[in-house]
Amino acid sequence: MVCRRLLRNGNRGMHLRYLEIKGGKKLDGDIRVQGSKNAVLPILTSCILGGGVCRIGNCPRISDVEVTLGILKAVGCKVIQEKHTVCVDATDVSVCEIPASEASRTRSSVLFLGALIGRCRKAVLPVPGGCAIGARPVDLHRKALEKLGVTFSGQESMTADGSGLSGAVIHLSFPSVGATENSILAAVLAPGTTVIEQAAQEPEIDELIHFLNLRGARIRRKKDGSIWIEGVKELYPVKYTMQADRIVVGTYLLGAVSAGGRVRVLNYPKHGLELPMELFREMGAVVRMEEESCELKCSGRPKALSYLETAPYPGFPTDLQSLFTAVLACADGRSRIRETIFENRFQMVQELKRMGAQIEVYGNTAWIQGIPRLQGAEVSATDLRSGAGLVLAGLGASDVTRVRNVEYIERGYEDICRDFGRLGADIQMCQ
Numbered sequence: 001m002v003c004r005r006l007l008r009n010g011n012r013g014m015h016l017r018y019l020e021i022k023g024g025k026k027l028d029g030d031i032r033v034q035g036s037k038n039a040v041l042p043i044l045t046s047c048i049l050g051g052g053v054c055r056i057g058n059c060p061r062i063s064d065v066e067v068t069l070g071i072l073k074a075v076g077c078k079v080i081q082e083k084h085t086v087c088v089d090a091t092d093v094s095v096c097e098i099p100a101s102e103a104s105r106t107r108s109s110v111l112f113l114g115a116l117i118g119r120c121r122k123a124v125l126p127v128p129g130g131c132a133i134g135a136r137p138v139d140l141h142r143k144a145l146e147k148l149g150v151t152f153s154g155q156e157s158m159t160a161d162g163s164g165l166s167g168a169v170i171h172l173s174f175p176s177v178g179a180t181e182n183s184i185l186a187a188v189l190a191p192g193t194t195v196i197e198q199a200a201q202e203p204e205i206d207e208l209i210h211f212l213n214l215r216g217a218r219i220r221r222k223k224d225g226s227i228w229i230e231g232v233k234e235l236y237p238v239k240y241t242m243q244a245d246r247i248v249v250g251t252y253l254l255g256a257v258s259a260g261g262r263v264r265v266l267n268y269p270k271h272g273l274e275l276p277m278e279l280f281r282e283m284g285a286v287v288r289m290e291e292e293s294c295e296l297k298c299s300g301r302p303k304a305l306s307y308l309e310t311a312p313y314p315g316f317p318t319d320l321q322s323l324f325t326a327v328l329a330c331a332d333g334r335s336r337i338r339e340t341i342f343e344n345r346f347q348m349v350q351e352l353k354r355m356g357a358q359i360e361v362y363g364n365t366a367w368i369q370g371i372p373r374l375q376g377a378e379v380s381a382t383d384l385r386s387g388a389g390l391v392l393a394g395l396g397a398s399d400v401t402r403v404r405n406v407e408y409i410e411r412g413y414e415d416i417c418r419d420f421g422r423l424g425a426d427i428q429m430c431q
């Protein structure tokens with residue numbers, strides 16, 4: 001099979017492309033990781049909360065960012081993207097309706113609801129898209145905004161009237177990341193005080209809060225996790241550089257667990273990987289932290305993890321679940337993983353089984369009997385993180401693994417092929 005390394009080529013051959021991995025090559029290298037997807041999406045969206053030009057550095061070049069930039073343009077912003085810097089001029093936000101074609105491409109389009117309400121006091125949002133990892137309703141977003149005085153009409157698309165917007169106490173029945181962000185975006189410019197109880201505590205939310213405070217917002221995270229927002233009249237433009245993506249960091253470190261070898265992440269994020277780091281050690285990896293970097297070395301089969309359950313931060317992140325499942329498929333012993341956040345995240349197990357994995361799923365729990373080695377096979381990503389998980393499986397497998405549906409992976413990884421290639425893997429994009 002002759003493979004050709006491809007440059008970004010628009011839609012040409014989009015669905016025919018696949019990643020080809022010749023497994024069994026140990027990794028050895030240093031890497032600087034792209035900016036955080038889950039932080040940059042709300043931060044870019046929040047640019048519309050004031051006039052002037054915000055300049056965002058270390059912005060990852062991933063398709064979810066492209067879609068968000070498309071929505072910013074659709075509502076009237078001017079956007080300039082040069083390499084990893086994006087400038088958003090939100091002086092004229094003239095449209096308060098998100099095009100259905102854009103909303104259906106990413107889940108985070110739902111955040112424009114809060115941001116447009118904050119800026120224009122009205123918003124129209126068609127059904128948001130995103131990876132099919134679960135039902136993903138928006139009831140918590142809606143209830144939170146209703147507490148702030150927003151009224152909704154419409155069935156398919158949501159039409160929000162924010163003319164009565166004002167601060168209030170919001171109690172989230174579950175610490176939803178998106179509903180917390182939407183509440184913040186709507187409350188920042190609302191008169192009065194807003195309190196978000198049982199707010200999500202993911203580090204990406206604190207990065208959004210930090211960004212907004214740099215712009216003149218008055219937002220505080222209390223010790224009990226609640227978020228207090230004193231509404232301000234306006235926000236100012238700023239320059240800001242994104243933190244590294246903790247899930248991508250986790251992916252590249254896990255590469256060295258799957259294939260063996262050594263990976264050093266040069267821009268290790270301050271928060272967000274505390275628990276995964278403990279798990280890497282439990283699996284037998286040697287982890288060395290320095291001020292800004294983290295090095296992981298692993299040789300031989302990883303040890304199984306007897307029980308692991310996903311949970312809101314600071315619990316084990318659901319976004320790393322597929323990646324751990326893939327690596328534990330070859331661990332020494334039996335692991336059990338319970339997925340409590342997104343009900344469809346075990347879709348990947350069928351694909352791992354094509355590679356010989358011995359995994360049984362009962363309800364929301366996967367029982368993983370580790371085998372010495374997976375066998376390369378043709379597999380398909382079922383969502384963003386499952387795609388990355390299959391790449392990890394391929395790195396440690398014998399023979400060749402081909403991963404299809406690479407568009408999913410490109411939602412969140414700038415160039416997984418380039419990055420693992422630099423770390424020493426034999427991986428190519430083919431068509």
Ligand code: UD1
Pocket residue numbers: 037038039041107108134135136137138139140141142174175176177178179200202318319341342343
């Ligand atoms: C965000 C992240 C995603 C991560 C997830 C959980 C972004 C762009 N995406 O997704 O990578 O996996 O947090 O850490 O930041 N729910 C409801 N009703 C709602 C909202 C959510 O029932 O109105 C449920 C969801 O179906 C899911 C759970 O709450 O079961 C968690 O969802 P949420 O925290 O909102 O995740 P997202 O913001 O979609």
